[in-house]
Amino acid sequence: MGFGNVRTEGILRFCAIFLLVLSVCLLGFDKQTTQIFHIDKKASFRSLRALVIIIYVDSMVAGYNILQICKCWIFAQPKGISKLGGHFDIYLFWLSFFLDQAAVYLTFAANTAGMEASFLAVTGARDFQWMKLCNRFHRFCYQVGGAFLCGYAAFSTLLVISFISAFSLFRHYSPNHFLRLKSSNK
Structure with a gap:
């Protein structure tokens, strides 16, 4: 692995970590309370199970x-792991490849x-008599939208x-x- 690829990969991973942590923080600390018919209603990431899953997945990734x-x-x-010999580095590359694919898909x-x-929270669903939540919780919905962008x-x-x-x-x-390894006799 060339130094340029390692450096580029490291910078991109730092960016991904920053964006994932920002997404988790925007969702996790987002709460809003409003009164509906003189009853305090609270909106948080726990209001939608899908937002809880996003927090777990983004944290794991x-x-x-x-x-x-x-x-x-x-x-x-300078010495790196590839000096350990054998096919250890190839196995590490395969593991990294599969886990990177899983991280992207998850x-x-x-x-x-x-x-x-969240789209259902914005539009509501008349058939199920679900009301539009973003009419009441504007700041909460904007912050969730920012978390989705991140x-x-x-x-x-x-x-x-x-x-x-x-x-x-x-x-x-x-x-x-x-899928045959290149010969190392060069």
Whole structure:
């Protein structure tokens, strides 16, 4: 793995962590109370189960990226992990590739499910007699919208990281033979 790829991957992972943590903070600390018919009603991320799932998924993906930054730091060292010998580095690249793919898909799925559930809060559903919640909780809805923007920006960043991870893995294989390692006799 070249130093340029490691550095780019590290910077992108820092950006993804920042966006994921910002998304979690915007959702987690977002609360609004308003009176409806002289009764205090409170809106928080616990009001929609999909928002709770986003907090868990974004937190796990941010933690995973912190571990991956440690990997980037180790690979950037002069000796690095690849000096351990054998196929350990190939297994590490495969594991990183699969986990990066899982992080991208989970982040996208959680944010999309949250967006769909929040869309019902914005528009309501007459068939189920659900009222529009964003008529009453303006600040809450705007802050949730900001969290979705951060979540989708993190998804885009994780998608680029996934491309880098795929490149880092498959550059070790010969283009002439399907998934055969390049010879190290060069």
